[in-house]
Amino acid sequence: MIIKPKLWQIPTPNQQVDEQLDEKIRLLQARLYQIFHKHQCVKVANSLAAEDVLMIDVLAKLGVSAQIFTLDTGRLNAETVSLFDEIKQRYPNLVFERYEPQAQAVASYISTHGENAFYDGVDLRKQCCFIRKVEPLGRALLGADAWLTGQRRQQSATRDALAFFEHDTLHQLAKYNPIYDWSEQQVWAYVLKFGLPYNALYEQGYPSIGCQPCTLPVKAGDDIRTGRWWWESKDSKECGLHQSSVHQIKQQDS
Numbered sequence: 001m002i003i004k005p006k007l008w009q010i011p012t013p014n015q016q017v018d019e020q021l022d023e024k025i026r027l028l029q030a031r032l033y034q035i036f037h038k039h040q041c042v043k044v045a046n047s048l049a050a051e052d053v054l055m056i057d058v059l060a061k062l063g064v065s066a067q068i069f070t071l072d073t074g075r076l077n078a079e080t081v082s083l084f085d086e087i088k089q090r091y092p093n094l095v096f097e098r099y100e101p102q103a104q105a106v107a108s109y110i111s112t113h114g115e116n117a118f119y120d121g122v123d124l125r126k127q128c129c130f131i132r133k134v135e136p137l138g139r140a141l142l143g144a145d146a147w148l149t150g151q152r153r154q155q156s157a158t159r160d161a162l163a164f165f166e167h168d169t170l171h172q173l174a175k176y177n178p179i180y181d182w183s184e185q186q187v188w189a190y191v192l193k194f195g196l197p198y199n200a201l202y203e204q205g206y207p208s209i210g211c212q213p214c215t216l217p218v219k220a221g222d223d224i225r226t227g228r229w230w231w232e233s234k235d236s237k238e239c240g241l242h243q244s245s246v247h248q249i250k251q252q253d254s
């Protein structure tokens with residue numbers, strides 16, 4: 001008999017996390033207010049993850065005019081793509097944009113290396129991520145003087161020193177990670193408490209969801225990004241979207 005491993009599950013809320021949640025939300029609102037007060041044009045990355053929907057929900061409740069962009073790589077799961085419209089309909093007062101890779105660059109990569117050449121090495125994987133994510137990100141950020149991400153420290157070994165504020169040297173912009181210090185349990189406590197839409201793949205053992213061919217479900221207890229580029233070592237598990245930040249400064253929350 002084959003025993004299937006127990007997969008990661010959406011954390012169930014507990015009393016301690018629930019009690020901390022109001023204070024976490026208050027701090028997050030203060031951080032977002034500070035950012036939108038300081039900058040003229042703030043763009044918000046929406047990878048359609050639970051963290052991003054949480055931030056969009058808080059922004060909508062604050063009533064700020066945020067421009068929210070999604071990088072549609074062309075290799076996303078159907079479950080992920082369908083969430084885009086659901087979020088857009090839920091927040092009619094926010095501006096949502098979708099950026100796709102340049103068709104010529106995709107065609108050239110496929111004809112030279114093959115459609116799934118990213119399995120053949122880190123360089124070819126990073127080339128694919130550059131074409132489908134990094135280059136479109138540059139277009140998405142045009143005109144902005146700051147951008148926000150839903151990255152958290154606990155997500156992976158590559159993010160354990162993540163700070164609230166970074167200077168994005170590649171795009172010459174301020175970059176903020178307003179929920180850098182939220183735990184997975186706190187994120188899900190918020191999502192479930194306010195009934196936010198979320199990707200159906202979370203219920204199939206996917207704690208971190210990227211492109212379909214590069215993401216697997218993970219076992220309970222594993223690092224939550226284990227299923228991203230599962231064939232690579234954990235030190236290379238970034239797509240290049242967050243490569244350029246230096247001068248990290250921890251925020252002093254009051």
Ligand code: SF4
Binds near residue numbers: 125132133213
């Ligand atoms: S995650 Fe995979 S399919 Fe998506 S852009 Fe990167 S290498 Fe390509």
